[in-house]
Amino acid sequence: MEKFSREMEELAAAWLEAEIPVVFTGAGMSTESGLPDFRSAQGLWRQRPESIATLAAMRTQPEEFYSFYQWRIARLWEVAPNPGHRVLSQLEQLGRLRKIITQNIDGLHQRAGSQQVTELHGSLRQVSCTQCGADYDSRQMLPRQPDWEAELQAGRHQPGEECKCPKCEGWLRPAVVLFGENLPADAWSDALTWSVRSDLFIVLGSSLVVSPANTCPELAADSARLAIINLEPTPLDDLATWIIRDRVAETLLKIRDLIVSEIPLGEIE
Ligand code: NAD
Numbered sequence: 001m002e003k004f005s006r007e008m009e010e011l012a013a014a015w016l017e018a019e020i021p022v023v024f025t026g027a028g029m030s031t032e033s034g035l036p037d038f039r040s041a042q043g044l045w046r047q048r049p050e051s052i053a054t055l056a057a058m059r060t061q062p063e064e065f066y067s068f069y070q071w072r073i074a075r076l077w078e079v080a081p082n083p084g085h086r087v088l089s090q091l092e093q094l095g096r097l098r099k100i101i102t103q104n105i106d107g108l109h110q111r112a113g114s115q116q117v118t119e120l121h122g123s124l125r126q127v128s129c130t131q132c133g134a135d136y137d138s139r140q141m142l143p144r145q146p147d148w149e150a151e152l153q154a155g156r157h158q159p160g161e162e163c164k165c166p167k168c169e170g171w172l173r174p175a176v177v178l179f180g181e182n183l184p185a186d187a188w189s190d191a192l193t194w195s196v197r198s199d200l201f202i203v204l205g206s207s208l209v210v211s212p213a214n215t216c217p218e219l220a221a222d223s224a225r226l227a228i229i230n231l232e233p234t235p236l237d238d239l240a241t242w243i244i245r246d247r248v249a250e251t252l253l254k255i256r257d258l259i260v261s262e263i264p265l266g267e268i269e
Helices: 006-017 055-060 062-076 082-091 148-153 186-197 215-220 248-262
Strands: 021-025 100-101 117-119 124-129 134-136 173-177 200-204 225-227 242-244
Touching: 006 200, 006 225, 006 242, 021 186, 021 215, 055 062, 062 124, 062 148, 082 248, 100 186, 117 186, 134 148, 186 215, 200 215, 200 248, 225 248
Parallel strands: 021 100, 021 200, 100 117, 200 225, 225 242
Antiparallel strands: 124 134, 124 173
């Protein structure tokens, strides 16, 4: 018989009882799919994301900006949802999860089958033209020459025509919220509504340092019980009823088993 931690058992019981369970995900949700996060020891890039993922960098350091996003876009299309993404999709189907608010831009929740997803920071699966507004699959912005990643590693890569719109030659940009930009108004209002309504709010794989997204768990904790599953401490740990310092996917699989074992069989079929 597998041994579960007390936190995990209590959280599973609370999840089963909750009327409006909401989860809030960050980059740590997708590291088990092979996508690096920003802040852990295996973080993504030598330069700080706060300085490179900005409109100013797009204008003043286009080579670094476009190389950064080309590398991230290439990784995004190589990976698949992990068991943690799939557990959340199953829990939604079982009526045990009402909303996923995500800071992630990888689209992996939707690819795992989750329907109720609010993307706070846009999506890296698309790019758009800063001049005419045309939207494209983000692979449009990848270099055509096959050895470009080796060139990038060697410090010789020069982003080129692929970063321009095929229709009007305006600069393309990733359809994500860059540091310093406002969040999409609809997504933000939806996230605030669900944070306030929720009675159980579960943070999965986020350092909770990116603002204003981190307002959601803070607001939720006024009326909901808060759980944080993250490998490292976060600034909101003091507000949490349960803190589980373990890997998201593994933990979710265990919690799912505890929840499903309590659901009457008729509800599962
Ligand atoms: P973050 O990098 O600031 O924090 C990630 C946290 O997850 C860290 O505290 C780390 O310890 C923890 N973590 C890593 N792997 C884990 C695992 N397997 N299990 C449990 N915890 C794990 O990420 P953030 O809080 O999402 O905020 C940074 C910004 O990063 C967001 O705006 C997001 O858009 C962007 N981002 C997204 C992706 C993605 O879409 N996959 C990837 C990198 C960065």
